Structure formats: C-alpha cells, structure tokens
Amino acid sequence: MISKPPGIEDIFPDRVFKWNFILDAARNVFRIFNYKELIVPIMEFTEVFSRGIGDDTDIVSKEMFTFEDRGGRNLTLRPEGTAGIVRAYVENGEYNRLALNKFFYNGPMFRAEKPQRGRLRQFNQLGAEIFGSEDPYYDFEIISVVDSIAKSIGIENYTIQLNSIGCRECRGAFIEKLKEYYSLHTDKLCDDCRKRLNTNPLRLLDCKKENCRALREAAPVISEHICGGCSDHFSKVKMYLDRSGIKYKIDNYLVRGLDYYTRTTFEFTADNLGSQNAFAGGGRYDYLVEQFDGKPTPGVGFAAGIERMLLLIEESDIDEPGVDVYIIHSGGESLEKGFDVASQLRKNDFSVDLDPEVKGFKNQFKKAERANASFIVIIGEDELLKGQATVKNRKTGTQIDIGFHVLSSLLMSLIETQ
RNA sequence: GUGAUCGUAGUUCAAUGGUAGAGCCCUGGAUUGUGGUUCCAGUCGUUGCGGGUUCGAGCCCCGUCGAUCACCCCA
Numbered sequence: 001m002i003s004k005p006p007g008i009e010d011i012f013p014d015r016v017f018k019w020n021f022i023l024d025a026a027r028n029v030f031r032i033f034n035y036k037e038l039i040v041p042i043m044e045f046t047e048v049f050s051r052g053i054g055d056d057t058d059i060v061s062k063e064m065f066t067f068e069d070r071g072g073r074n075l076t077l078r079p080e081g082t083a084g085i086v087r088a089y090v091e092n093g094e095y096n097r098l099a100l101n102k103f104f105y106n107g108p109m110f111r112a113e114k115p116q117r118g119r120l121r122q123f124n125q126l127g128a129e130i131f132g133s134e135d136p137y138y139d140f141e142i143i144s145v146v147d148s149i150a151k152s153i154g155i156e157n158y159t160i161q162l163n164s165i166g167c168r169e170c171r172g173a174f175i176e177k178l179k180e181y182y183s184l185h186t187d188k189l190c191d192d193c194r195k196r197l198n199t200n201p202l203r204l205l206d207c208k209k210e211n212c213r214a215l216r217e218a219a220p221v222i223s224e225h226i227c228g229g230c231s232d233h234f235s236k237v238k239m240y241l242d243r244s245g246i247k248y249k250i251d252n253y254l255v256r257g258l259d260y261y262t263r264t265t266f267e268f269t270a271d272n273l274g275s276q277n278a279f280a281g282g283g284r285y286d287y288l289v290e291q292f293d294g295k296p297t298p299g300v301g302f303a304a305g306i307e308r309m310l311l312l313i314e315e316s317d318i319d320e321p322g323v324d325v326y327i328i329h330s331g332g333e334s335l336e337k338g339f340d341v342a343s344q345l346r347k348n349d350f351s352v353d354l355d356p357e358v359k360g361f362k363n364q365f366k367k368a369e370r371a372n373a374s375f376i377v378i379i380g381e382d383e384l385l386k387g388q389a390t391v392k393n394r395k396t397g398t399q400i401d402i403g404f405h406v407l408s409s410l411l412m413s414l415i416e417t418q
Numbered sequence: 419g420u421g422a423u424c425g426u427a428g429u430u431c432a433a434u435g436g437u438a439g440a441g442c443c444c445u446g447g448a449u450u451g452u453g454g455u456u457c458c459a460g461u462c463g464u465u466g467c468g469g470g471u472u473c474g475a476g477c478c479c480c481g482u483c484g485a486u487c488a489c490c491c492c493a
Contacts, residue, residue: 003466006484058491062419080493109493114419116487125493192490208489257492267493278493305493330451360446365453380451392452399452 007113007121015310017320022309023106025152026126030104033145035128038103040084046076051291052083054259056199063111077110080258081127081303082285089131090294100132106306118276118308127282127303131289134298136233139264139284140240142302146268146280147246149304155312158270158279160247163222163254164234164263165202168287170227171262175201177220185215205253221252230263237264260285264300270312279312280304322372323351324415327379328365331358334379337389337404341377344408350415368394374415377407393418 004010011019030037046066053060065077078084085103088094094101106126113119128145130138143160150158166174178201186194190209197204205216226234241248248266256265265283273279282302289297325345327338335356342352353371355364361380368376378390389407391414392399402410 003484063491111492113491114489115485116489119492123493127493206491275488276492281493303493308493328452361451362447362449362453363445365451367453369453376452378451382451390452394453397452 005121007115007119009120009122009307014320018310018313018318019306021318022149022153022306022313023126026104026106026149026304029145029148029152030128032148033102033141035102035104035145038085038088038105039107040081040088040105042078042108043075044078044084044087046074048083048087049076049079052086052260052288053080057257057259059111059257063113065110065112079111080109081105081107081125082129082258082260082288082301085129086288086292086294086299089129090289090292095132095289095295095297098132100130102128102130104128116276117274118305118311120307124306125303126306127301129299129301131297131299134233134284134286136236136264137240138300139233139237140244142282142300143237143241143248143266144244144246146282146302146304150268150280150309153309153313154316155270155279155309157272158268158312159249161251161254161267161269162238162241162248163251163265164226164230164237165222165255165261165265165283166226166230167262170225170230174220174222174225177225178202178204181219182215188212188215200259202255203257206255216253223250223252233263256281256283260288260291262286266302268304273308273311276308278305279308320372322374323353324373325350325352325375325377325411326364326368326371326373327352327354327377328361328368329354329358329378330361330380334381334384337384338377338379341389341408341411345411348408348412350412374418375411377411 046064049064050060055061059079064079067075069075085105089101104127106124108122108124110122112121115121128142130142143162147160165171179197182189182193182197182201182204186197188211189197189204190207190212193204193207193209193212196207204212205219207213207216238248254265254267256267261283263284263286266281267278268280269277270279271277280302282300284298284300286298287296288299289295325342327342329335329338335358338354342354345352353367353373355367361378365376373394376392376394378392383389383401386401388401388403390399391402391407391411393414
C-alpha cells in the first residue's frame with residue numbers, strides 16, 4: 001500500500017468542517033479590520049527565503065524543501081508566508097499604489113522537520129501583513145486581530161508574550177553587550193550556544209539548557225538597552241493593548257527564529273499544545289522590504305498555525321449541520337415520487353439526500369440518522385395508495401401526512417419555520 | 419538531525435515461543451413500514467516490510483520503513 005510522506009496529513013470531513021470554521025472566523029475578523037486577501041505562490045526562488053528569513057536561521061539552513069526544476073532553477077517550497085508576500089509587494093510596486101496596505105493570506109507551508117504533536121512537514125498558516133507605517137498602533141492592531149480570531153473560535157487559556165528587540169541601531173549595541181558578557185563564560189555554555197555566540201547571539205537568551213539559563217540571570221536585559229525611539233514605540237503598543245483590555249506578559253527573552261524582526265515581537269501560547277506551545281507569532285519588520293530592493297517601507301505582521309488552533313478547539317462540539325430532508329422509499333413508483341421531491345427541493349436550495357437502491361426501511365432510517373436530517377420523508381406502498389407522503393420531524397418525532405401535490409412546497413415552509 | 423517508546427482486522431486493543439481473538443464499526447436478520455436501546459449471525463489478517471535464531475516466531479535478535487512523544491526549532 002502506498003502511504004503519504006512523513007509529516008503530511010489527510011484531512012477528512014469532520015476536521016475540514018472545523019478547519020473551515022476557523023478560516024471563516026478569521027476571514028470575518030479580517031473584514032472587520034479591513035484587510036484584503038492576497039494569494040501568492042507556494043514555490044519561490046530559493047533566494048526569496050534565504051534573503052528574507054536569513055541564511056543562519058534553522059529554517060533556511062536545514063529545514064527547506066529545495067530542488068532544481070527542469071530548467072535548472074533553484075526553487076523552494078515556502079517555509080513561511082511573509083517572505084513571498086514581501087517579494088510580491090516589491091515586485092508589483094504596491095507601495096506606488098497605496099501608502100498603506102493591509103493583506104491577509106492562508107495556505108500550506110513546508111518545513112523538513114521531524115514531525116511531532118503540533119509539528120508537521122506540510123502545515124497551514126493564516127496570517128496578515130501591514131506595509132507602510134511604523135506607527136505603534138499597527139503593532140497593536142496585528143495583535144488585536146490575532147486576539148479576535150482566537151476569541152471568536154473559542155480558544156481559551158492562552159497567553160500573549162510580548163517583547164521589543166530594538167531597531168537596527170540599538171539592537172546592534174545590545175548584541176555587542178550580550179557577546180561581551182557571554183564571551184566571559186564560554187566554558188559554561190552548551191555546544192549550540194557557543195555557535196550562537198557568532199551566528200545569532202540573541203538566541204542565547206532562548207536556550208533551555210540549565211547552565212545557559214543560569215547564565216542568563218546576570219545577562220544584559222534587552223528592555224534596558226533599547227534606544228529612546230524603540231522604548232517609546234513599545235510603550236505606545238502597550239498603551240493601546242491596555243486601553244483595549246488585551247492582557248499580555250512581557251518576556252524579555254522572547255526571541256524569534258527569523259532574522260527579519262525589529263522592535264515588537266510577540267507569541268500567542270497555550271498550555272495544552274504540548275511542547276510546541278505557540279499557535280501564533282509575529283512582529284515588526286521595518287527593513288525587510290528594502291532587503292528585497294524595495295523602497296524602504298516598514299511592516300508588521302503575524303502568522304497562525306491552523307493545525308495548532310485545530311488542536312485547541314478539537315474538544316469543542318462544533319457540528320456540521322445535517323441535511324434538510326432524507327427521503328425513504330420502497331423502490332419503483334415511490335422512488336420516482338421521492339426523486340421528484342428531491343429535485344424540487346434542491347432547485348430551491350434545500351439539501352436533500354436519498355439512496356436509490358431498494359433497501360429495508362431500517363437501513364434507510366439509519367442513513368437518515370447519519371445524515372443528521374431535519375425531516376424524513378417516507379414514501380412507501382401505503383403512501384402511494386393514500387396519495388400522501390409521511391413527513392417526520394426527526395427532532396420532535398412528530399409525523400404528519402401530506403398529499404404529493406403540495407409535498408414540496410409544504411416541506412419548504414416547514415424547514416424554514418422550524 | 420539526536421533520543422525514547424511503539425507497529426496485530428476499517429478502528430480500539432488482547433494473545434507464558436506452541437492452531438491469531440474480542441469490543442466498536444460495517445452488512446444482514448429477529449421486527450412483511452419507523453432509526454439512536456436489546457439479541458443473533460456474517461465479512462474483514464502475508465501480525466508494517468526484509469533477514470536471522472528455533473522443531474516451531476505476533477512474541478527473541480538484526481536491519482529497514484512508519485507512527486507517537488521529547489530535544490532542537492517553530493505555526
């Protein structure tokens with residue numbers, strides 16, 4: 001038997017329904033906040049990601065599905081959404097059309113990681129990006145959008161972790177201080193952290209090893225080293241959050257694994273996700289557009305994992321509605337009558353199902369049950385003789401007889417008034 | 419990529435190295451027209467795959483593939 005590759009899922013209807021519930025809720029939030037949908041390719045030139053995300057990040061250095069196409073071009077299945085959107089934004093000169101753009105997107109992403117709970121090789125994200133303003137209001141707005149989506153799909157018990165990692169200038173100075181400090185203690189660092197000291201010193205703060213954690217206690221703290229501009233920016237973000245009643249926790253050690261972030265970074269975490277505890281994350285990226293040779297344009301955005309949100313609402317009973325009518329018949333003329341009713345109702349936008357094969361009534365009642373039908377129409381020998389069909393309201397159990405000539409129209413009004 | 423645990427029917431799980439089984443699901447019947455409760459019967463297997471040890475392997479050993487969880491990292 002042929003199976004699917006590791007870390008890739010088939011999604012069957014019961015999960016698809018919840019999936020669409022999440023997407024619909026998100027789309028509604030995006031509408032409320034006036035974001036427009038953007039659809040960009042799943043494949044890009046590899047350079048889009050190496051330049052956008054950073055060559056030294058784990059994602060680029062060891063997690064991308066990269067291949068040569070038949071023309072010898074170096075392509076990669078997108079590991080995240082932002083880089084491709086920035087590429088599209090720059091390539092199409094969107095900043096010449098509007099000073100400010102608010103986009104949202106959703107779709108599959110690919111990372112060649114070892115799968116575990118909440119971590120897949122093909123996973124789906126929905127996210128948004130704002131281009132064209134460095135106003136802290138927009139940092140708040142992005143967080144507020146995620147918060148609204150989480151609330152509207154019924155996720156409870158999540159925490160918003162918030163940090164500012166500074167801008168081009170002050171971050172550089174902070175990193176120097178960090179390097180200075182950790183260089184004095186290289187003997188106590190783990191192997192990974194010794195490498196990080198050169199490649200990505202900010203990540204030193206993120207290490208979970210005991211020794212490294214202990215060292216962190218006395219390490220320079222970022223909030224004390226960001227410049228006045230960044231500090232002011234961060235205060236305003238917090239002010240907006242406070243005003244709108246969105247609770248958050250400052251986490252000076254929140255460092256994200258993509259190089260493009262500046263100033264505000266945030267994560268939405270939930271306890272019951274296992275060790276992959278973030279279901280959304282994002283932040284500001286004021287230099288990313290110029291890194292793609294675009295006109296310098298600040299930006300801020302987020303991405304949320306659909307499968308992880310699905311894990312969080314798995315227990316909630318969001319049930320797919322059933323069909324309006326299920327038709328039970330005994331073949332021959334009774335099937336023909338049932339067929340006519342089904343056609344009539346379907347033309348009028350009602351949902352109907354039936355099994356054309358002649359089976360026992362018990363079998364058909366089971367199917368009506370499984371289809372979660374609101375009404376069951378029974379057309380058998382007796383009904384044909386009487387010239388009336390039996391209509392049963394499945395929830396109340398009451399049934400009435402209705403003449404065939406008014407059956408369709410009466411059914412429709414019954415469904416609408418129930 | 420590293421580590422731990424685990425792979426038996428569609429599914430959930432049994433089976434001191436000695437003939438592969440049960441619940442659920444599914445199909446049919448008890449009930450010649452009223453489903454979600456009973457009762458009865460039936461279908462479904464190269465025990466993930468490949469080697470090895472043994473008179474004999476689902477069970478032990480090696481390899482391989484896959485899954486789960488954790489590390490790493492992130493959504």
